[in-house]
Amino acid sequence: MLVRVLVAVALASATVVGVAPNPASDGDAGEFVVVRFDEPTDTTGWTIADDHGAAALPNRTLSGTVALSTDPAAARNRTDHRVVGLSGDLSLSNAGERVELRDGNRTVDALAYPGAPTAESWDGDAWTPLGATDFDAFTATDAAVTAFALPDAPGPPVDVLESADDRLYLAGYTFTSARATSALVDAARRGVDVRVLVEGGVAGGAPEPEAERLTALDAAGVEVRVVDGERARYSFHHAKYAVADDRAVVLSENWQPGGTGGHGNRGWGVTVDDAGVADHLAAVFRADTGWPDARPWRAVRGNFTTVDGGAATADFPTRFPATAASADRVRVLLAPENARRGVRDLVGAADESLLVEQPRLDPRGAFANWTIDAARRGVRVRVLLSGKWYNRAENRNATERLNRVAAAEDLDLEAELVEPRSRFEKIHVKGAVVDGERALVGSLNWNDHAATENREVVVVVDDDAVAGYYERAFRADWRGGAWRLPVGLAAVVATAGLAAGWCATRIEFEAGRDRGSEPEPPDRVGP
Numbered sequence: 174m175l176v177r178v179l180v181a182v183a184l185a186s187a188t189v190v191g192v193a194p195n196p197a198s199d200g201d202a203g204e205f206v207v208v209r210f211d212e213p214t215d216t217t218g219w220t221i222a223d224d225h226g227a228a229a230l231p232n233r234t235l236s237g238t239v240a241l242s243t244d245p246a247a248a249r250n251r252t253d254h255r256v257v258g259l260s261g262d263l264s265l266s267n268a269g270e271r272v273e274l275r276d277g278n279r280t281v282d283a284l285a286y287p288g289a290p291t292a293e294s295w296d297g298d299a300w301t302p303l304g305a306t307d308f309d310a311f312t313a314t315d316a317a318v319t320a321f322a323l324p325d326a327p328g329p330p331v332d333v334l335e336s337a338d339d340r341l342y343l344a345g346y347t348f349t350s351a352r353a354t355s356a357l358v359d360a361a362r363r364g365v366d367v368r369v370l371v372e373g374g375v376a377g378g379a380p381e382p383e384a385e386r387l388t389a390l391d392a393a394g395v396e397v398r399v400v401d402g403e404r405a406r407y408s409f410h411h412a413k414y415a416v417a418d419d420r421a422v423v424l425s426e427n428w429q430p431g432g433t434g435g436h437g438n439r440g441w442g443v444t445v446d447d448a449g450v451a452d453h454l455a456a457v458f459r460a461d462t463g464w465p466d467a468r469p470w471r472a473v474r475g476n477f478t479t480v481d482g483g484a485a486t487a488d489f490p491t492r493f494p495a496t497a498a499s500a501d502r503v504r505v506l507l508a509p510e511n512a513r514r515g516v517r518d519l520v521g522a523a524d525e526s527l528l529v530e531q532p533r534l535d536p537r538g539a540f541a542n543w544t545i546d547a548a549r550r551g552v553r554v555r556v557l558l559s560g561k562w563y564n565r566a567e568n569r570n571a572t573e574r575l576n577r578v579a580a581a582e583d584l585d586l587e588a589e590l591v592e593p594r595s596r597f598e599k600i601h602v603k604g605a606v607v608d609g610e611r612a613l614v615g616s617l618n619w620n621d622h623a624a625t626e627n628r629e630v631v632v633v634v635d636d637d638a639v640a641g642y643y644e645r646a647f648r649a650d651w652r653g654g655a656w657r658l659p660v661g662l663a664a665v666v667a668t669a670g671l672a673a674g675w676c677a678t679r680i681e682f683e684a685g686r687d688r689g690s691e692p693e694p695p696d697r698v699g700p
Contacts, residue, residue: 186211189274189282190238191296193303194265195289196251197404203247204265205240206272207254207294208282212236219281221263222273228259250465251303252294265289292404302406304464308457310515311505316447318503320612320639321495322646323426324597327435329444329495330415330422331356337417341367342458344630346411346616346694347375349382349429349482358393367394370462372410373401373473376694378480380429387470397470398462399477400628405466407509408626409694413616416455419448423505423615423632425603431485438601439530439593439650441614441643443632445503453505454630461628489597493646500636508629512617516540516605516624519633523547523607528647529556530602531619532693533564536571540619545578548586557651559600560590591650603631606647612640618693627694 191207206221216230221241228243235257242248245258265272271285286295293300321329334341334356341360343353348371361367369390371383391397400410413432414423424433424442431437445451461467506515520527520543527547534541534556548554556575558568568590575588591600605613615631617623634640 187214187274187281189272189284191294192265192272192284192286193251193289193294194286195267195291195293196247196303197292197402198247201265201267202244203242203251204244204263205242205248205252205256206265206274207238207240207252208274209238210236218277220275221259222275223263223265224270225264225266226262227275228261228263230259231257251292253304292406303404304406304466306406306457306460306507306510308453308460308507308510310507310511311450311453313445313447313449313503313505314501316445316450316500316503317497318446318500318634318636318639319444319495319497320614320634320642321442321444322493322643323432323438323440323442324435324489325491325493326495327433330424330426330428330433330442333415333417333420333422333444334360336420337365337367338363339365339418340455341365341415341417342370342455343368343415343428344370344410344412344458344461345428346372346409346413347379347383347427347429349380349386350432350434351386351430352434353428354386354389357390357395361390361393361395368396368398368458368462370398370400370410370458370467373399373468373477374405374409376409378478380482381479384474384477384479388474391470396462398467399470399473400461400467401473402466402468404464406464407628408622409628410461411616411623411627411694412630414454414630416451416458419446419451421445421447421451421454423454423630425601425614425616429485431598432601434485435489436485436487437598439597439599440601441604441646443614443634443639445632447503450503450505450632457507457630485598487598489595492596492649493642496638496642498636498638500634500639502633502635504633504635506615506631506633508617508623508627508631509625512615512629512631513539513621513624515631515633516613516617516619517543519605519607519611519613520544520547523550523552525552525608526606527552527554527608528606528644529554529619530558530600530604530647530650531556532559532600532603533568533618533620534558534571535620536567536574538620540621541571541575545575545584545586548579548584549582552585554584554586555647555651556586556588557591557600557647558588560592561599565590589651594653596649596653600650604643606640606644608640609644610637610640611635612643614643623694
């Protein structure tokens with residue numbers, strides 16, 4: 174019996190998974206194509222081709238995911254993938270084209286891309302900043318925490334800085350605090366590894382003392398880096414946290430007298446004594462300082478723009494001293510990776526109550542819609558927003574919409590603007606309390622741009638004592654001068670008195686620069 178055996182020879186398989194044609198360099202040096210080889214493949218005779226030319230892959234075996242570039246040295250500064258050099262000329266069009274991976278005359282795979290933004294890569298669906306991180310949410314259990322409110326309890330943030338023995342990493346949007354500067358300089362003199370990362374493109378310009386503070390840190394041997402330039406991965410580095418050995422502090426407040434110094438803002442913060450949380454945030458810090466958009470202070474200080482922001486010197490009563498607890502769970506969320514989803518899930522899990530305190534809220538954005546959805550499920554919802562003149566127009570729209578929906582649908586939902594009176598300067602909290610059991614604290618303003626384009630750090634603390642602490646602070650802010658903006662045409666006359674107060678407030682602000690007010694990044698960029 175004659176048996177014929179047929180042997181099928183499988184063709185080599187590989188996939189073009191990304192392309193970076195516009196890497197923010199002269200002549201687009203370092204542009205690359207990312208290819209995934211499903212199995213070890215001899216690439217002899219293989220090429221990468223576009224509409225105008227082709228470059229040859231090496232005569233060797235490749236496996237896994239690699240970045241292919243005719244300038245591998247430059248490409249290594251723009252991707253974490255293993256870089257493999259190409260032979261020949263390849264000039265990827267910034268206007269968009271089709272890239273093909275070929276084995277001789279056979280097209281193995283191809284990827285088309287549209288016009289390329291600066292310093293971003295295309296994966297077939299979306300553009301992503303080169304070097305974008307991909308951290309998962311991190312969870313710690315049975316963690317010692319200290320909850321604090323500002324301006325009442327300015328001690329905990331500096332206490333964390335002063336406790337460092339081995340490492341001290343500070344991340345911020347702005348940095349003008351003399352106390353924090355002294356703590357960092359002292360730590361550096363003790364031999365602690367001290368590093369600082371701040372935003373270089375602060376909206377409206379950084380507060381005037383910042384250049385002086387950063388120069389002092391640099392002179393003391395602190396590694397100071399500033400996030401800015403066309404390779405910047407985030408619209409704004411807006412995170413506010415520090416890591417000291419195995420401790421971390423996460424805040425809504427900037428490192429300046431009106432924030433962490435306790436001389437202005439209503440803010441929330443939490444310290445976490447947990448090695449896992451500290452290591453996670455240290456990894457985030459290293460990733461954010463390890464990319465070309467984080468430039469040394471000495472390289473940028475000549476072009477660093479500052480503005481006169483006035484001095485924050487006001488004193489406020491201590492109604493809410495810090496409180497310590499042991500949290501069942503602490504969850505660290507990051508923007509742009511997972512903070513938006515984390516907030517959505519937290520609000521979506523509310524069963525009984527939801528308290529939201531924010532500087533401002535996009536009236537038609539997803540975050541406002543999630544709060545309404547919670548009320549529609551029967552949750553008691555209260556939203557407290559800043560009444561400062563520069564936030565008032567948008568926040569008036571937000572409170573009117575929420576209260577209008579509540580009235581139309583008979584929901585247990587109320588939204589107010591706060592008048593701080595003598596208890597603090599303005600609301601800068603970016604937080605929430607759910608069911609009196611979980612509290613969210615961090616730097617994230619509740620709008621889609623902040624959640625998808627900025628670097629933000631948020632923690633969710635599962636602990637009744639911590640949640641109760643912030644709930645009491647919230648209720649005091651709500652009772653201590655909150656007022657509701659009227660809704661509808663019938664209330665126009667009633668707003669006349671408010672308008673007069675608004676004018677007086679605006680005049681005082683413009684004359685006195687609002688005692689240390691810090692510029693916040695805009696909710697949206699562009700028209």
